[in-house]
Amino acid sequence: MPWELTTLSALGFVAAGVHAVLVVVGWRYRDSRCGIEIAALHFVVGLSALSYSVLLGFDSVAAQRQWWQLTFALSSAVPMLWLLLVVQYVSRSQWLTRTRAALLALEPVVVILATLTNGFTHLVWRVPAESVAANGALPVSFGPLYYAHIVVAYTAVVVGMGLIILVGIRMSLLYWKQVAVLAIAPLPPFVSHMAFLLGVSPVPGVNLTVFAFTITGALLVAGLYHYDLLERMPVARRRAFEAMGDGLIVLDSDRVVVDADETASRVLDPPPEAGTPVSELFPEQGFEQLHETTVTDANNLAYDVRVSDLTDTRGDEVGYALALRDVTGRHRYEQRLEVANRILRHNLRNDMNVVRGYADVVAGGSADDVEQAAASILDRTDDLLTVSDKARKVSQLNDTHTQSPATHDVSEIVASTVRSARRAYPAVGFTCRGQEHARAELTDATAITTAIEELTDLLVAEAEVAREDLALSISVTSDSPTGTVTVRIESNGPDIPAVDREALDAGSETPLQHAEGLGLWLAYWCVIENGGSLRFDDEEVSSDDDISPASGAGDDGRSLDTPRSLRTVAVIQLPGSATE
Numbered sequence: 001m002p003w004e005l006t007t008l009s010a011l012g013f014v015a016a017g018v019h020a021v022l023v024v025v026g027w028r029y030r031d032s033r034c035g036i037e038i039a040a041l042h043f044v045v046g047l048s049a050l051s052y053s054v055l056l057g058f059d060s061v062a063a064q065r066q067w068w069q070l071t072f073a074l075s076s077a078v079p080m081l082w083l084l085l086v087v088q089y090v091s092r093s094q095w096l097t098r099t100r101a102a103l104l105a106l107e108p109v110v111v112i113l114a115t116l117t118n119g120f121t122h123l124v125w126r127v128p129a130e131s132v133a134a135n136g137a138l139p140v141s142f143g144p145l146y147y148a149h150i151v152v153a154y155t156a157v158v159v160g161m162g163l164i165i166l167v168g169i170r171m172s173l174l175y176w177k178q179v180a181v182l183a184i185a186p187l188p189p190f191v192s193h194m195a196f197l198l199g200v201s202p203v204p205g206v207n208l209t210v211f212a213f214t215i216t217g218a219l220l221v222a223g224l225y226h227y228d229l230l231e232r233m234p235v236a237r238r239r240a241f242e243a244m245g246d247g248l249i250v251l252d253s254d255r256v257v258v259d260a261d262e263t264a265s266r267v268l269d270p271p272p273e274a275g276t277p278v279s280e281l282f283p284e285q286g287f288e289q290l291h292e293t294t295v296t297d298a299n300n301l302a303y304d305v306r307v308s309d310l311t312d313t314r315g316d317e318v319g320y321a322l323a324l325r326d327v328t329g330r331h332r333y334e335q336r337l338e339v340a341n342r343i344l345r346h347n348l349r350n351d352m353n354v355v356r357g358y359a360d361v362v363a364g365g366s367a368d369d370v371e372q373a374a375a376s377i378l379d380r381t382d383d384l385l386t387v388s389d390k391a392r393k394v395s396q397l398n399d400t401h402t403q404s405p406a407t408h409d410v411s412e413i414v415a416s417t418v419r420s421a422r423r424a425y426p427a428v429g430f431t432c433r434g435q436e437h438a439r440a441e442l443t444d445a446t447a448i449t450t451a452i453e454e455l456t457d458l459l460v461a462e463a464e465v466a467r468e469d470l471a472l473s474i475s476v477t478s479d480s481p482t483g484t485v486t487v488r489i490e491s492n493g494p495d496i497p498a499v500d501r502e503a504l505d506a507g508s509e510t511p512l513q514h515a516e517g518l519g520l521w522l523a524y525w526c527v528i529e530n531g532g533s534l535r536f537d538d539e540e541v542s543s544d545d546d547i548s549p550a551s552g553a554g555d556d557g558r559s560l561d562t563p564r565s566l567r568t569v570a571v572i573q574l575p576g577s578a579t580e
Helices: 007-028 035-055 061-075 078-089 098-116 144-170 173-184 187-197 209-226 234-242 262-267 328-364 367-396 410-424 445-466 498-506 519-528
Strands: 247-252 257-260 294-296 302-311 317-326 406-409 429-434 439-442 471-478 485-491 533-535 567-574
Touching (some): 007 209, 061 098, 144 173, 247 262, 262 317, 406 410, 439 567, 445 485, 445 519
Antiparallel strands (some): 294 302, 471 485, 533 567
């Protein structure tokens, strides 16, 4: 009988059409990773489906034999094409040398040659002379070479799936959907072919593998358009982590976030999430200016941004890697050096000019003038010695933020500091209050003592300049939900000078804006080295605040009341203890 369109052949033509679409898609992305491999795979599968569809339109052995031979010859190359696709996907193309590629191609070439000579050798299959069944199936009995080919084909499919799953395990979970698509894609034709060999095919005698390949095609299309199979590969993640950095953000070629690690999510505000344009992460800077800029997180840790191109093995650009390198130690050292240099030069120049002027008075003045000038010289030299001592403390600051913290009782640290301050400034009314045993995780507990001392010295000095009586209250509290320990300094005297606070907010000293000394800077550095923060408030404090006296509130054990006129001038917040 002549050829006629049957239901099975019609379904086969539909399958061939699906593969034709995938060939076009793959060719469209031929400059991207896996584009050519996908086009080649579906071109061969599509031709095989087309040939098998024509076969199913005949009902005689003589007409079907040639089409079966062509179908089998085409399909013999499919397993190796699949393996090539997987090798390219997992970025193992450097492994695929010419010699190895030739060895992979050897098996399908041998099978094709055996197919062409099967009429003489019958090593691949045998076909009886009688007519076929009504459903269009060609009765075939397979030979040893066919089963050997099937073993190789199944091995190639399993190895390919294994490589994909291995990539999914080793790389970011962001790719789990993409990996699942590729891993599941070969299963429908794989299972269909096994059913055909075992004689349990839903349509007896018909190999439904070409029909099952339409499911494979649909899964690949899903990977192409929903999970960016061709444009963003797990290799991007691996290449990004090969870059030097503590935080990493992976961008696609459109500069949209694909992935980000925990460090990058903590450092940047807003946190980088998949699908976020990089312009939203750095709104004040263009992408071209990002390289070697510095960003600071909420914990005052500094990171340099390094931008690297991500390319595949062909040299095609597939995206970008933004590496955030922790340069906190260098950043803080440079800041300390700059501030100390400007302040020391400024104070040294001014004070030495004053000293020189008074020295001229001593050299040629009256007895009264000499006595007054000598006293002024002593005052200035004391100031210089104080600045020198603070500079020494600054130079001794270590990058303790990199060290492992230990638990310390901040309440006891504050109480001890207040006791020392009472002895140093007997005219100042000190109050120490707050909860007992407020513990914090500190890398350098002595630095917190230094910070409180420097803030106290600064407030006392301002009160002396203003000739005002001074009362200071230092309280300690611990926030239950977060464990954060807060040290609050309250005063009824002058605030910390605006010039000092503005310089601190600016992060540096400028020729036109000098803080009077290193005290506030030293307090700030001591706090941030312990992972804390220092801020300034102008809140009125109520005498009804329910804060109990801290341990060691007074040398004589007395609790001191808090005057209503006190206001908050400085707040130190420290990371709470994990044991709280």
